[in-house]
């Protein structure tokens with residue numbers, strides 16, 4: 366059914382987004398910018414390459430992983446603004462981006478791609494977006510997602526129903 370088709374991708378996306386807080390924390394602590402264009406190119410190239418090994422079109426992988434990246438930055442900007450405005454920071458020490466957080470993001474790449482493959486031919490269906498959004502909303506409700514988490518999850522999946530790149 367619909368939830369079953371989209372669920373693995375939604376879970377992988379949510380897990381990836383959950384790492385945005387650690388990324389934001391390490392960047393805020395070092396006054397580093399949220400955007401790292403060189404890292405984004407690496408992430409996109411690695412995903413396109415791995416996606417090809419499981420039959421996913423290059424443009425489609427780049428579209429969806431690009432959306433995952435945009436959603437991740439959305440969460441980072443929102444959290445950093447909150448910390449800046451309130452002066453309240455997470456109680457834990459900022460993690461090491463290169464040594465611990467990015468390797469975790471890299472390990473999740475496979476799950477995102479497998480999730481994408483699991484969507485399969487549904488991505489070309491006329492009701493793909495309706496099914497996707499129903500599955501996303503069900504997930505957000507089940508997990509009691511915050512508005513930011515739900516918004517980011519929606520943002521991370523906007524391109525899933527396209528047959529290839531483009532918007």
Ligand SMILES: C=C(O[C@@H]1C=C(C(=O)O)C=C[C@H]1O)C(=O)O
Pocket residue numbers: 388399400401402404405408433434435437438467470
């Ligand atoms: C997550 C990060 O922040 C941004 C988002 C990225 C991503 O989602 O993979 C990559 C680079 C940054 O523009 C990061 O720097 O690792």
